[in-house]
Amino acid sequence: MIIIGENINTSRKPIGEAVEKRDAAYIREAARRQAAAGAHYIDVNAGTFLDREAESLCWLVETVQGETGLPLCLDSPNPKALSQAMERHRGEPMINSISLEKERLDSLLPVVTSRPCRVVALCMAQTCLPTTVQDRFDAGVRIIRALTGAGVPARNIYVDPLVQPVSVDTRMALAALGTLRRITDAFPEVHTVCGLSNVSFGLPERRLINRTFLALAAAHGLSAVICDPTDWQLMATLLAVEMLLDRDEYCGNFLDAYQDGRLAPGR
Amino acid sequence: METLGALKEAVIKGDIQKSTTETGKALEAGVAPQDILSQGLIGAMDEVGERFAKGLMFVPQMLRSAKTMQECVGLLKPHFEEGAVVAAGKVLIGSVKGDLHDIGKNLVAMMMEGAGFTITDLGVDVSPEGFVEKVREVEPDILGMSALLSTTMPAMRETVQALESAGLRDKVKIMIGGAPVTEEYARQIAADAYAPDAGSAIAEARRLLEV
Numbered sequence: 001m002i003i004i005g006e007n008i009n010t011s012r013k014p015i016g017e018a019v020e021k022r023d024a025a026y027i028r029e030a031a032r033r034q035a036a037a038g039a040h041y042i043d044v045n046a047g048t049f050l051d052r053e054a055e056s057l058c059w060l061v062e063t064v065q066g067e068t069g070l071p072l073c074l075d076s077p078n079p080k081a082l083s084q085a086m087e088r089h090r091g092e093p094m095i096n097s098i099s100l101e102k103e104r105l106d107s108l109l110p111v112v113t114s115r116p117c118r119v120v121a122l123c124m125a126q127t128c129l130p131t132t133v134q135d136r137f138d139a140g141v142r143i144i145r146a147l148t149g150a151g152v153p154a155r156n157i158y159v160d161p162l163v164q165p166v167s168v169d170t171r172m173a174l175a176a177l178g179t180l181r182r183i184t185d186a187f188p189e190v191h192t193v194c195g196l197s198n199v200s201f202g203l204p205e206r207r208l209i210n211r212t213f214l215a216l217a218a219a220h221g222l223s224a225v226i227c228d229p230t231d232w233q234l235m236a237t238l239l240a241v242e243m244l245l246d247r248d249e250y251c252g253n254f255l256d257a258y259q260d261g262r263l264a265p266g267r
Numbered sequence: 268m269e270t271l272g273a274l275k276e277a278v279i280k281g282d283i284q285k286s287t288t289e290t291g292k293a294l295e296a297g298v299a300p301q302d303i304l305s306q307g308l309i310g311a312m313d314e315v316g317e318r319f320a321k322g323l324m325f326v327p328q329m330l331r332s333a334k335t336m337q338e339c340v341g342l343l344k345p346h347f348e349e350g351a352v353v354a355a356g357k358v359l360i361g362s363v364k365g366d367l368h369d370i371g372k373n374l375v376a377m378m379m380e381g382a383g384f385t386i387t388d389l390g391v392d393v394s395p396e397g398f399v400e401k402v403r404e405v406e407p408d409i410l411g412m413s414a415l416l417s418t419t420m421p422a423m424r425e426t427v428q429a430l431e432s433a434g435l436r437d438k439v440k441i442m443i444g445g446a447p448v449t450e451e452y453a454r455q456i457a458a459d460a461y462a463p464d465a466g467s468a469i470a471e472a473r474r475l476l477e478v
Contacts, residue, residue: 011447050417050420129368202327203326
């Protein structure tokens with residue numbers, strides 16, 4: 001499972017303040033902790049800065065890559081901010097995200113084909129958020145074809161099935177899980193990704209719900225997850241999940257983690 | 268009124284069977300439909316909104332209570348004479364241009380309806396011109412706008428300006444909300460109110476209309 005560390009997001013108060021003040025030390029520590037916890041990508045998001053998003057995102061890219069050699073996941077709905085940030089990025093970034101919404105597709109397609117990168121592709125068409133597995137799958141097929149048609153290799157595409165809250169409609173987790181299964185069956189080379197927090201919006205004990213959803217999603221073919229790698233319970237769940245899905249020879253990682261005390265509280 | 272206490276509790280709990288039974292009992296006992304509505308049903312939804320804003324109740328429970336209330340309103344409708352129901356106010360609501368998210372907006376619309384407001388829901392991706400046209404047509408007391416993306420928030424400012432240009436700004440109170448939206452932003456764009464969730468939206472709406 002590819003882990004994309006989600007903590008450097010300016011909508012979180014301390015991160016927002018650190019970016020505002022250009023407190024590089026704070027951001028570097030946030031990056032270091034996630035890298036140490038096993039992140040493969042570090043997500044950076046300065047969406048709350050509105051007009052100043054591009055410059056803040058660029059500063060984040062430089063600051064984080066000053067601390068860690070990990071590739072970044074450039075997270076923004078703003079094509080300008082994304083392309084500027086991409087220019088600053090050393091190595092192959094992940095672009096979060098593209099969708100079938102016309103403006104977004106038109107402005108981002110040239111960006112994601114300008115140099116090697118991974119692309120998060122949302123199963124979302126123009127008119128409204130999808131409600132069924134079929135809607136999502138159809139949108140997924142179209143965005144995959146749009147990207148591969150433009151020259152993006154299938155293995156660089158990370159399809160996001162769009163997880164919606166079960167508090168509003170108790171069928172929503174199944175809709176995302178069904179989509180993961182269909183996409184991975186139809187396109188074995190394509191990767192899948194999702195965030196964990198949407199599913200529990202509007203409910204208490206969100207971490208419990210989120211880490212349980214991770215287990216379900218992994219069993220339905222999820223290849224990458226956007227999450228907080230410093231959440232030890234989540235990472236412990238992931239270790240158990242990988243082992244249960246026969247991805248841990250001799251249960252080695254799980255037992256190492258146990259020996260290190262990473263499966264228990266008080267770390 | 269005891270009957271209404273039991274009705275109120277049943278709506279808060281989302282017990283459709285009990286609340287429809289209690290509604291029937293209240294009608295039979297001669298309680299005025301308007302009183303059943305305002306004290307039994309709207310009163311219950313007010314309590315739900317408050318508890319939700321305090322983190323004591325959650326989204327699914329809110330949805331259940333709202334559905335329960337709707338069932339009871341269905342029983343009351345035939346007992347109201349034409350035009351006898353006085354609404355708390357008229358609300359126009361929509362998600363701004365470029366934004367397809369609607370969960371929060373739908374919750375607000377539902378809670379406002381539960382609080383006795385008349386709602387016209389314009390859906391998602393509503394342009395400033397679209398809002399202006401509907402404000403002119405519907406003449407709401409409150410215009411509610413929702414945005415979930417930082418990139419679509421500017422459409423809120425554009426809509427406020429479009430209403431000014433159309434000479435309609437002073438005819439309507441503007442309330443905004445959505446995950447990236449803040450009290451500060453509402454001040455910046457000269458909106459009249461900001462609410463962080465569906466529960467507080469009702470309190471804000473009442474404050475705006477002084478009801």
